[in-house]
Amino acid sequence: MLGLTLREVCVALREGHISPKELCHQCLNLIKKTKFINAYITVTEEVALKQAEKAEKRLLKGEPLGPLDGIPVAVKDNFSTANIETTCASQILKGYIPPFNATVVNKLLNQGAVLMGKTNMDEFAMGSGSTDGIFGPVRNPWGYSRQYKEKLIATGQCTEEPDWVITGGSSGGSAAAVAALTCFAALGSDTGGSTRNPAAHCGVVGLKPTYGLVSRHGLIPLVNSMDVPGILTRSVDDAATVLGVLYGHDPKDSTTAEHSFESFSLPDEVNVKNISIGIPKEYHAPGLSAEVLSQWMKAADTFERAGARVVEVSLPHTQHSIVCYHVLCTAEVASNMARFDGLEYGHRSTVDSSTETMYASTRHEGFNDVVRGRILSGNFFLLKQNYDRYFVKAQKVRRLIAEDFIKVFSSGVDVLLTPTTLSDAACYKDFIKEDNRTRSAQEDIFTQSANMAGLPAVSIPVALSARNLPVSLQLIGQRFREEDLLTIAKWFEQQVNFEAIDLQISDNIGTLPKKKTASTA
Secondary structure: OOOOOHHHHHHHHHOOOOOHHHHHHHHHHHHHHOHHHOOEEEEOHHHHHHHHHHHHHHHHHOOOOOOOOOOEEEEEOOEOEOOEOOOOOOHHHOOOOOOOOOHHHHHHHHOOOEEEEEEOOOHHHOOOOOOOOOOOOOEOHHHHEHHHHHHHHHOOOOOOOOOOEEOOOOOHHHHHHHHOOOOOEEEEEEOOOOOHHHHHHHOOEEEEOOOOOEOOOOEOOOOOOOOEEEEEEOOHHHHHHHHHHHEOOEOOEOOOOOOOOOOOOOOOOOOOOOOEEEEEHHHOOOOOOHHHHHHHHHHHHHHHHOOOEEEEEOOHHHHHHHHHHHHHHHHHHHHHHHHOOOOOOOOOOOOOOOHHHHHHHHHHHHOOHHHHHHHHHHHHHOOOOOHHHHHHHHHHHHHHHHHHHHHHHHOOOOEEEEEOOOOOOOEHHHHOOOOHHHHHHHHOOOOHHHHHHOOOEEEEEEEEOOOOOEEEEEEEOOOOOHHHHHHHHHHHHHHHOOOOOOEOOOOOOOOOOOOOOOOOO
Protein backbone atom coordinates (compact mmCIF):
# COMPACT_ATOMS: atom_id res chain seq x y z
CA MET A 1 0.00 0.00 0.00
CA LEU A 2 2.86 2.41 0.80
CA GLY A 3 4.24 1.98 -2.70
CA LEU A 4 1.14 3.48 -4.33
CA THR A 5 0.94 6.99 -5.70
CA LEU A 6 -1.10 9.61 -3.87
CA ARG A 7 -3.99 9.26 -6.31
CA GLU A 8 -3.96 5.47 -6.03
CA VAL A 9 -3.96 5.43 -2.24
CA CYS A 10 -6.75 8.02 -2.24
CA VAL A 11 -8.89 5.58 -4.21
CA ALA A 12 -7.89 2.75 -1.84
CA LEU A 13 -9.04 4.84 1.13
CA ARG A 14 -12.37 5.68 -0.50
CA GLU A 15 -13.02 2.04 -1.42
CA GLY A 16 -12.17 0.79 2.07
CA HIS A 17 -9.08 -1.25 1.16
CA ILE A 18 -7.26 0.52 3.99
CA SER A 19 -8.32 2.99 6.67
CA PRO A 20 -6.63 6.35 7.35
CA LYS A 21 -5.51 5.09 10.78
CA GLU A 22 -3.99 1.92 9.32
CA LEU A 23 -2.21 3.93 6.65
CA CYS A 24 -0.87 6.35 9.24
CA HIS A 25 0.41 3.49 11.42
CA GLN A 26 2.16 1.90 8.43
CA CYS A 27 3.92 5.17 7.59
CA LEU A 28 4.93 5.74 11.21
CA ASN A 29 6.35 2.22 11.43
CA LEU A 30 8.35 2.73 8.25
CA ILE A 31 9.67 6.06 9.55
CA LYS A 32 11.02 4.17 12.58
CA LYS A 33 12.53 1.42 10.44
CA THR A 34 14.25 3.95 8.16
CA LYS A 35 15.36 6.28 10.94
CA PHE A 36 18.98 5.87 9.83
CA ILE A 37 18.14 7.84 6.66
CA ASN A 38 17.66 10.87 8.94
CA ALA A 39 14.89 12.29 6.78
CA TYR A 40 12.91 13.72 9.71
CA ILE A 41 13.91 16.23 12.36
CA THR A 42 10.58 15.95 14.20
CA VAL A 43 8.14 13.04 13.86
CA THR A 44 4.67 14.27 14.85
CA GLU A 45 3.26 10.88 15.79
CA GLU A 46 0.53 12.06 18.19
CA VAL A 47 -0.62 14.80 15.83
CA ALA A 48 -0.69 12.41 12.89
CA LEU A 49 -2.71 9.76 14.73
CA LYS A 50 -5.32 12.33 15.83
CA GLN A 51 -5.59 13.72 12.30
CA ALA A 52 -5.92 10.20 10.87
CA GLU A 53 -8.67 9.38 13.36
CA LYS A 54 -10.61 12.51 12.32
CA ALA A 55 -10.15 11.56 8.66
CA GLU A 56 -11.51 8.11 9.38
CA LYS A 57 -14.60 9.55 11.07
CA ARG A 58 -15.24 11.80 8.06
CA LEU A 59 -14.89 8.82 5.76
CA LEU A 60 -17.27 6.67 7.78
CA LYS A 61 -19.84 9.46 7.97
CA GLY A 62 -19.73 9.91 4.21
CA GLU A 63 -18.77 13.58 4.48
CA PRO A 64 -17.36 15.37 1.41
CA LEU A 65 -13.64 14.63 1.30
CA GLY A 66 -10.80 16.73 -0.06
CA PRO A 67 -8.18 15.30 -2.44
CA LEU A 68 -5.70 14.86 0.43
CA ASP A 69 -8.07 13.58 3.12
CA GLY A 70 -6.27 10.93 5.17
CA ILE A 71 -3.08 11.18 3.08
CA PRO A 72 0.25 11.20 5.01
CA VAL A 73 2.42 14.20 4.10
CA ALA A 74 5.63 15.76 5.41
CA VAL A 75 6.79 19.38 5.62
CA LYS A 76 10.30 20.82 5.38
CA ASP A 77 11.47 22.31 8.66
CA ASN A 78 11.60 25.87 7.35
CA PHE A 79 7.79 26.13 7.16
CA SER A 80 6.15 27.43 10.33
CA THR A 81 3.92 24.88 12.06
CA ALA A 82 1.77 25.93 15.00
CA ASN A 83 2.86 24.32 18.28
CA ILE A 84 5.45 22.20 16.48
CA GLU A 85 9.16 23.04 16.65
CA THR A 86 10.51 24.73 13.52
CA THR A 87 14.32 24.92 13.43
CA CYS A 88 15.55 25.40 9.84
CA ALA A 89 18.13 22.80 11.00
CA SER A 90 19.93 25.62 12.83
CA GLN A 91 21.11 26.03 16.39
CA ILE A 92 19.78 29.58 16.43
CA LEU A 93 16.17 28.34 16.08
CA LYS A 94 16.44 25.15 18.11
CA GLY A 95 13.47 25.08 20.45
CA TYR A 96 11.50 27.70 18.52
CA ILE A 97 7.78 26.86 18.37
CA PRO A 98 5.76 29.11 16.05
CA PRO A 99 2.29 30.25 17.10
CA PHE A 100 0.91 29.89 13.55
CA ASN A 101 0.95 27.71 10.46
CA ALA A 102 2.42 28.72 7.13
CA THR A 103 -0.35 29.31 4.58
CA VAL A 104 0.62 26.19 2.60
CA VAL A 105 0.58 24.07 5.76
CA ASN A 106 -2.89 25.36 6.59
CA LYS A 107 -4.07 24.49 3.10
CA LEU A 108 -2.77 20.92 3.42
CA LEU A 109 -4.40 20.42 6.82
CA ASN A 110 -7.67 22.01 5.73
CA GLN A 111 -7.88 19.34 3.03
CA GLY A 112 -7.47 16.58 5.62
CA ALA A 113 -3.80 15.78 5.09
CA VAL A 114 -2.07 13.88 7.91
CA LEU A 115 1.20 15.52 9.02
CA MET A 116 3.88 12.89 9.66
CA GLY A 117 6.57 15.36 10.64
CA LYS A 118 9.11 18.06 9.80
CA THR A 119 11.91 17.05 7.45
CA ASN A 120 15.66 17.55 7.60
CA MET A 121 17.51 20.07 5.46
CA ASP A 122 20.63 22.19 5.02
CA GLU A 123 20.78 24.95 7.62
CA PHE A 124 18.41 27.74 6.54
CA ALA A 125 18.20 25.99 3.14
CA MET A 126 21.74 27.08 2.29
CA GLY A 127 23.18 24.05 0.55
CA SER A 128 22.73 21.45 -2.15
CA GLY A 129 23.41 18.20 -0.31
CA SER A 130 21.37 18.27 2.92
CA THR A 131 24.67 17.75 4.71
CA ASP A 132 25.03 21.05 6.56
CA GLY A 133 22.27 21.03 9.19
CA ILE A 134 22.76 20.59 12.92
CA PHE A 135 20.83 17.31 12.94
CA GLY A 136 23.30 15.56 10.66
CA PRO A 137 23.21 14.72 6.95
CA VAL A 138 20.29 13.08 5.19
CA ARG A 139 21.13 9.73 3.57
CA ASN A 140 19.75 8.87 0.16
CA PRO A 141 17.36 5.88 0.41
CA TRP A 142 18.64 4.67 -2.97
CA GLY A 143 21.99 4.01 -1.32
CA TYR A 144 20.22 1.34 0.72
CA SER A 145 17.96 -0.05 -1.96
CA ARG A 146 17.95 -3.66 -3.06
CA GLN A 147 19.18 -2.62 -6.50
CA TYR A 148 22.12 -0.64 -5.09
CA LYS A 149 23.14 -3.46 -2.76
CA GLU A 150 23.08 -5.99 -5.57
CA LYS A 151 25.26 -3.69 -7.64
CA LEU A 152 27.78 -3.33 -4.83
CA ILE A 153 27.88 -7.07 -4.26
CA ALA A 154 28.34 -7.76 -7.96
CA THR A 155 31.28 -5.35 -8.17
CA GLY A 156 32.87 -6.48 -4.91
CA GLN A 157 32.33 -3.11 -3.25
CA CYS A 158 30.04 -4.33 -0.49
CA THR A 159 31.31 -3.20 2.92
CA GLU A 160 30.00 -3.03 6.46
CA GLU A 161 29.90 0.79 6.30
CA PRO A 162 28.71 1.67 2.79
CA ASP A 163 29.84 4.79 0.99
CA TRP A 164 26.33 6.19 1.20
CA VAL A 165 25.21 8.84 -1.24
CA ILE A 166 23.76 12.30 -0.70
CA THR A 167 20.14 13.25 -1.29
CA GLY A 168 20.87 16.63 -2.77
CA GLY A 169 19.49 19.72 -1.13
CA SER A 170 18.41 21.70 0.51
CA SER A 171 15.09 19.81 0.72
CA GLY A 172 16.83 16.44 1.05
CA GLY A 173 14.71 15.28 3.98
CA SER A 174 11.47 15.84 2.07
CA ALA A 175 12.78 14.04 -1.01
CA ALA A 176 14.09 11.14 1.07
CA ALA A 177 10.79 10.89 3.00
CA VAL A 178 8.84 10.51 -0.25
CA ALA A 179 11.40 8.18 -1.84
CA ALA A 180 11.53 5.93 1.25
CA LEU A 181 7.70 5.59 1.11
CA THR A 182 7.14 7.19 4.53
CA CYS A 183 4.69 9.74 3.09
CA PHE A 184 2.93 10.37 -0.21
CA ALA A 185 3.85 14.02 -0.70
CA ALA A 186 6.13 16.54 0.95
CA LEU A 187 6.73 20.26 0.93
CA GLY A 188 10.16 21.60 0.10
CA SER A 189 11.35 25.08 -0.71
CA ASP A 190 13.05 26.07 -3.95
CA THR A 191 15.29 29.14 -4.16
CA GLY A 192 17.87 27.92 -6.66
CA GLY A 193 16.84 24.31 -7.16
CA SER A 194 16.35 23.08 -3.60
CA THR A 195 13.29 21.00 -4.53
CA ARG A 196 14.30 19.79 -7.99
CA ASN A 197 17.87 18.89 -7.04
CA PRO A 198 17.02 16.38 -4.26
CA ALA A 199 14.06 15.12 -6.29
CA ALA A 200 16.52 14.27 -9.07
CA HIS A 201 18.91 12.43 -6.77
CA CYS A 202 16.14 10.56 -4.91
CA GLY A 203 14.14 9.46 -7.95
CA VAL A 204 10.94 11.41 -7.25
CA VAL A 205 9.07 14.23 -8.99
CA GLY A 206 9.99 17.74 -7.86
CA LEU A 207 7.87 20.73 -8.90
CA LYS A 208 8.84 24.39 -8.54
CA PRO A 209 5.74 26.48 -9.30
CA THR A 210 5.76 29.93 -10.89
CA TYR A 211 6.97 32.60 -8.48
CA GLY A 212 3.87 34.20 -6.96
CA LEU A 213 1.52 31.29 -7.59
CA VAL A 214 1.91 29.78 -4.10
CA SER A 215 2.09 31.77 -0.87
CA ARG A 216 5.39 32.19 0.95
CA HIS A 217 3.73 33.35 4.18
CA GLY A 218 5.20 31.27 6.99
CA LEU A 219 8.14 30.04 4.91
CA ILE A 220 11.18 31.33 6.80
CA PRO A 221 12.83 33.37 4.06
CA LEU A 222 16.16 32.76 2.40
CA VAL A 223 15.85 34.96 -0.71
CA ASN A 224 12.47 36.70 -0.83
CA SER A 225 12.66 37.44 -4.55
CA MET A 226 13.25 33.78 -5.48
CA ASP A 227 11.85 31.55 -2.70
CA VAL A 228 9.00 29.30 -3.81
CA PRO A 229 7.31 26.46 -1.88
CA GLY A 230 8.11 23.25 -3.77
CA ILE A 231 6.23 19.97 -4.12
CA LEU A 232 7.75 16.46 -3.97
CA THR A 233 5.67 13.45 -4.99
CA ARG A 234 5.98 10.07 -6.69
CA SER A 235 4.21 11.07 -9.89
CA VAL A 236 3.42 14.11 -12.01
CA ASP A 237 -0.32 13.58 -11.41
CA ASP A 238 0.28 13.76 -7.67
CA ALA A 239 2.25 17.01 -8.04
CA ALA A 240 -0.68 18.51 -9.94
CA THR A 241 -3.07 17.37 -7.19
CA VAL A 242 -1.01 19.03 -4.44
CA LEU A 243 -0.54 22.19 -6.51
CA GLY A 244 -4.33 22.37 -6.87
CA VAL A 245 -4.54 22.60 -3.08
CA LEU A 246 -1.72 25.10 -2.55
CA TYR A 247 -2.09 27.75 -5.25
CA GLY A 248 -3.81 31.09 -4.87
CA HIS A 249 -3.47 34.70 -3.81
CA ASP A 250 -2.73 35.24 -0.13
CA PRO A 251 -3.36 38.66 1.48
CA LYS A 252 -0.58 37.79 3.94
CA ASP A 253 1.95 37.55 1.09
CA SER A 254 2.13 40.62 -1.14
CA THR A 255 4.20 38.71 -3.71
CA THR A 256 1.40 36.27 -4.55
CA ALA A 257 -0.18 37.14 -7.88
CA GLU A 258 -3.88 37.78 -8.38
CA HIS A 259 -3.85 35.53 -11.41
CA SER A 260 -6.84 33.71 -12.91
CA PHE A 261 -5.35 30.31 -12.21
CA GLU A 262 -7.58 27.27 -11.67
CA SER A 263 -6.86 23.78 -10.40
CA PHE A 264 -6.74 21.12 -13.07
CA SER A 265 -6.61 17.36 -13.63
CA LEU A 266 -4.18 16.01 -16.16
CA PRO A 267 -5.68 13.94 -19.00
CA ASP A 268 -5.02 10.20 -19.02
CA GLU A 269 -4.09 10.27 -22.70
CA VAL A 270 -1.64 12.97 -23.79
CA ASN A 271 -0.56 13.77 -27.34
CA VAL A 272 2.65 15.78 -27.81
CA LYS A 273 2.36 15.98 -31.59
CA ASN A 274 3.23 19.49 -32.78
CA ILE A 275 4.48 20.48 -29.31
CA SER A 276 7.75 22.44 -29.55
CA ILE A 277 10.57 21.30 -27.24
CA GLY A 278 13.56 23.63 -26.82
CA ILE A 279 17.06 22.31 -26.11
CA PRO A 280 19.23 25.13 -24.70
CA LYS A 281 22.71 24.82 -26.18
CA GLU A 282 24.27 26.57 -23.17
CA TYR A 283 23.18 23.67 -20.94
CA HIS A 284 25.90 21.47 -22.43
CA ALA A 285 27.91 22.48 -19.38
CA PRO A 286 31.40 21.36 -18.32
CA GLY A 287 31.17 18.40 -15.96
CA LEU A 288 27.97 17.01 -17.47
CA SER A 289 28.24 13.24 -17.08
CA ALA A 290 28.02 10.95 -20.09
CA GLU A 291 25.04 9.17 -18.51
CA VAL A 292 23.00 12.36 -18.06
CA LEU A 293 23.93 13.54 -21.56
CA SER A 294 22.85 10.19 -22.98
CA GLN A 295 19.47 10.35 -21.23
CA TRP A 296 19.01 13.96 -22.37
CA MET A 297 19.62 13.00 -26.00
CA LYS A 298 17.42 9.95 -25.65
CA ALA A 299 14.59 12.08 -24.26
CA ALA A 300 14.85 14.51 -27.17
CA ASP A 301 14.62 11.56 -29.58
CA THR A 302 11.58 10.24 -27.70
CA PHE A 303 9.75 13.54 -28.15
CA GLU A 304 10.76 13.78 -31.80
CA ARG A 305 9.56 10.26 -32.60
CA ALA A 306 6.18 11.15 -31.06
CA GLY A 307 5.76 14.07 -33.44
CA ALA A 308 7.06 16.90 -31.28
CA ARG A 309 9.26 19.55 -32.83
CA VAL A 310 12.65 19.53 -31.10
CA VAL A 311 14.73 22.66 -31.71
CA GLU A 312 18.01 24.01 -30.38
CA VAL A 313 17.59 27.36 -28.62
CA SER A 314 19.96 29.85 -27.03
CA LEU A 315 19.88 31.42 -23.56
CA PRO A 316 23.08 33.48 -23.91
CA HIS A 317 23.05 35.08 -20.46
CA THR A 318 22.67 31.75 -18.67
CA GLN A 319 26.45 31.53 -18.39
CA HIS A 320 26.32 34.48 -15.95
CA SER A 321 23.37 33.18 -13.99
CA ILE A 322 25.16 31.29 -11.21
CA VAL A 323 27.43 34.27 -10.45
CA CYS A 324 24.49 36.70 -10.35
CA TYR A 325 22.56 34.25 -8.22
CA HIS A 326 25.39 34.18 -5.67
CA VAL A 327 25.45 37.99 -5.41
CA LEU A 328 21.67 38.39 -5.11
CA CYS A 329 21.27 35.39 -2.82
CA THR A 330 23.89 36.47 -0.31
CA ALA A 331 22.68 40.08 -0.34
CA GLU A 332 19.15 39.00 0.62
CA VAL A 333 20.52 36.47 3.10
CA ALA A 334 22.44 39.24 4.87
CA SER A 335 19.20 41.21 5.16
CA ASN A 336 17.00 38.29 6.20
CA MET A 337 19.37 36.85 8.79
CA ALA A 338 19.56 40.19 10.63
CA ARG A 339 16.32 39.30 12.44
CA PHE A 340 18.06 36.48 14.36
CA ASP A 341 19.61 38.45 17.19
CA GLY A 342 18.70 36.34 20.23
CA LEU A 343 16.30 38.88 21.71
CA GLU A 344 12.81 37.75 20.78
CA TYR A 345 13.11 34.04 19.90
CA GLY A 346 15.59 31.29 19.36
CA HIS A 347 19.07 30.88 20.79
CA ARG A 348 20.57 33.62 22.99
CA SER A 349 24.18 33.62 24.08
CA THR A 350 25.06 33.82 27.77
CA VAL A 351 27.79 36.31 26.88
CA ASP A 352 26.01 39.55 27.74
CA SER A 353 28.63 42.07 28.81
CA SER A 354 27.06 44.41 26.26
CA THR A 355 24.30 44.34 23.66
CA GLU A 356 26.87 44.22 20.86
CA THR A 357 28.77 41.28 22.34
CA MET A 358 25.51 39.42 22.98
CA TYR A 359 24.49 39.91 19.34
CA ALA A 360 27.89 38.79 18.07
CA SER A 361 28.13 35.77 20.35
CA THR A 362 24.53 34.69 19.66
CA ARG A 363 25.05 34.77 15.91
CA HIS A 364 28.45 33.09 16.09
CA GLU A 365 27.04 30.27 18.23
CA GLY A 366 23.76 30.01 16.35
CA PHE A 367 24.86 30.07 12.69
CA ASN A 368 27.18 27.57 11.03
CA ASP A 369 30.13 28.56 8.84
CA VAL A 370 28.02 28.42 5.66
CA VAL A 371 25.40 30.87 6.94
CA ARG A 372 28.00 33.22 8.45
CA GLY A 373 29.95 33.14 5.19
CA ARG A 374 26.91 34.10 3.11
CA ILE A 375 26.03 36.90 5.53
CA LEU A 376 29.55 38.33 5.23
CA SER A 377 29.49 38.05 1.43
CA GLY A 378 26.10 39.72 1.22
CA ASN A 379 27.14 42.60 3.46
CA PHE A 380 30.23 43.09 1.27
CA PHE A 381 28.11 43.33 -1.88
CA LEU A 382 25.76 45.79 -0.16
CA LEU A 383 28.48 48.17 1.01
CA LYS A 384 27.95 51.68 -0.36
CA GLN A 385 31.11 51.52 -2.47
CA ASN A 386 30.15 48.07 -3.87
CA TYR A 387 26.39 48.37 -4.27
CA ASP A 388 26.28 49.52 -7.91
CA ARG A 389 29.24 47.38 -8.94
CA TYR A 390 27.78 44.12 -7.64
CA PHE A 391 24.15 44.19 -6.51
CA VAL A 392 22.74 46.58 -9.13
CA LYS A 393 24.73 44.95 -11.94
CA ALA A 394 23.49 41.49 -10.86
CA GLN A 395 19.90 42.76 -10.94
CA LYS A 396 20.42 44.06 -14.48
CA VAL A 397 21.87 40.75 -15.66
CA ARG A 398 18.98 38.95 -13.95
CA ARG A 399 16.61 40.93 -16.17
CA LEU A 400 18.60 39.85 -19.24
CA ILE A 401 18.38 36.20 -18.13
CA ALA A 402 14.59 36.51 -17.78
CA GLU A 403 14.34 38.19 -21.19
CA ASP A 404 16.27 35.30 -22.79
CA PHE A 405 13.52 32.95 -21.64
CA ILE A 406 10.80 35.32 -22.88
CA LYS A 407 12.41 35.46 -26.34
CA VAL A 408 12.65 31.67 -26.56
CA PHE A 409 9.04 31.10 -25.51
CA SER A 410 7.75 33.86 -27.78
CA SER A 411 9.44 32.08 -30.70
CA GLY A 412 6.94 29.25 -30.35
CA VAL A 413 8.75 26.94 -27.93
CA ASP A 414 6.36 25.35 -25.41
CA VAL A 415 8.81 23.93 -22.87
CA LEU A 416 12.56 23.56 -22.43
CA LEU A 417 14.15 20.15 -21.85
CA THR A 418 17.34 20.18 -19.79
CA PRO A 419 19.27 18.07 -17.29
CA THR A 420 18.42 18.64 -13.63
CA THR A 421 21.89 17.87 -12.27
CA LEU A 422 25.32 17.20 -13.74
CA SER A 423 25.34 13.56 -12.62
CA ASP A 424 23.72 11.05 -10.30
CA ALA A 425 24.14 11.50 -6.54
CA ALA A 426 27.69 11.82 -5.24
CA CYS A 427 29.08 9.74 -2.40
CA TYR A 428 29.08 11.71 0.85
CA LYS A 429 32.83 11.41 1.35
CA ASP A 430 33.46 12.92 -2.10
CA PHE A 431 30.78 15.58 -1.77
CA ILE A 432 32.17 17.13 1.42
CA LYS A 433 35.64 17.58 -0.08
CA GLU A 434 34.42 20.78 -1.74
CA ASP A 435 33.28 23.92 0.08
CA ASN A 436 29.57 24.75 0.20
CA ARG A 437 29.69 27.52 -2.39
CA THR A 438 31.55 25.38 -4.94
CA ARG A 439 29.17 22.46 -4.37
CA SER A 440 26.11 24.69 -4.76
CA ALA A 441 27.46 26.21 -7.99
CA GLN A 442 27.92 22.71 -9.39
CA GLU A 443 24.62 21.26 -8.18
CA ASP A 444 22.43 24.26 -9.06
CA ILE A 445 23.89 25.01 -12.47
CA PHE A 446 20.78 23.85 -14.38
CA THR A 447 18.12 24.85 -11.87
CA GLN A 448 18.71 28.35 -10.50
CA SER A 449 18.08 30.23 -13.77
CA ALA A 450 14.37 29.24 -13.53
CA ASN A 451 14.29 30.91 -10.11
CA MET A 452 16.00 34.01 -11.51
CA ALA A 453 13.25 34.23 -14.16
CA GLY A 454 10.38 33.14 -11.88
CA LEU A 455 9.43 30.24 -14.16
CA PRO A 456 7.80 26.88 -13.29
CA ALA A 457 10.00 23.81 -13.64
CA VAL A 458 9.66 20.11 -12.86
CA SER A 459 12.25 17.36 -12.40
CA ILE A 460 11.31 13.86 -13.56
CA PRO A 461 13.28 10.66 -12.87
CA VAL A 462 14.04 8.86 -16.13
CA ALA A 463 16.51 6.02 -15.55
CA LEU A 464 19.07 4.40 -13.28
CA SER A 465 22.76 5.05 -13.72
CA ALA A 466 25.45 2.37 -13.83
CA ARG A 467 25.55 2.72 -10.03
CA ASN A 468 21.79 2.03 -9.89
CA LEU A 469 21.07 5.58 -8.76
CA PRO A 470 18.40 7.84 -10.27
CA VAL A 471 19.10 10.11 -13.24
CA SER A 472 16.55 12.87 -13.85
CA LEU A 473 15.72 15.51 -16.44
CA GLN A 474 14.02 18.89 -16.10
CA LEU A 475 11.23 20.59 -18.03
CA ILE A 476 10.94 24.40 -17.76
CA GLY A 477 7.66 26.05 -18.72
CA GLN A 478 6.11 29.47 -19.15
CA ARG A 479 4.85 31.58 -16.23
CA PHE A 480 1.51 30.38 -14.86
CA ARG A 481 1.37 27.64 -17.51
CA GLU A 482 1.73 24.77 -15.03
CA GLU A 483 -1.06 22.80 -16.69
CA ASP A 484 0.77 22.74 -20.03
CA LEU A 485 4.09 21.98 -18.34
CA LEU A 486 2.74 19.10 -16.25
CA THR A 487 0.72 17.66 -19.13
CA ILE A 488 3.90 17.32 -21.18
CA ALA A 489 5.75 16.07 -18.10
CA LYS A 490 3.10 13.37 -17.56
CA TRP A 491 3.47 12.16 -21.15
CA PHE A 492 7.24 11.98 -20.72
CA GLU A 493 6.84 10.18 -17.39
CA GLN A 494 4.67 7.56 -19.10
CA GLN A 495 7.32 6.98 -21.75
CA VAL A 496 10.25 6.43 -19.37
CA ASN A 497 8.19 4.38 -16.88
CA PHE A 498 10.69 4.86 -14.05
CA GLU A 499 10.41 2.22 -11.32
CA ALA A 500 10.16 3.32 -7.69
CA ILE A 501 12.71 2.39 -5.08
CA ASP A 502 12.90 -1.17 -3.78
CA LEU A 503 13.97 -0.76 -0.16
CA GLN A 504 15.10 -3.85 1.73
CA ILE A 505 13.66 -3.30 5.20
CA SER A 506 15.08 -5.60 7.86
CA ASP A 507 16.26 -5.49 11.44
CA ASN A 508 19.77 -4.53 10.39
CA ILE A 509 18.82 -2.01 7.73
CA GLY A 510 21.33 0.79 7.48
CA THR A 511 24.28 -1.51 7.11
CA LEU A 512 25.27 -3.77 4.28
CA PRO A 513 26.29 -7.38 4.88
CA LYS A 514 29.97 -8.05 5.35
CA LYS A 515 31.91 -8.80 2.21
CA LYS A 516 32.52 -12.53 1.90
CA THR A 517 36.10 -13.68 2.30
CA ALA A 518 37.73 -17.07 1.83
CA SER A 519 37.34 -17.81 5.53
CA THR A 520 33.65 -16.84 5.69
CA ALA A 521 32.45 -18.03 2.28
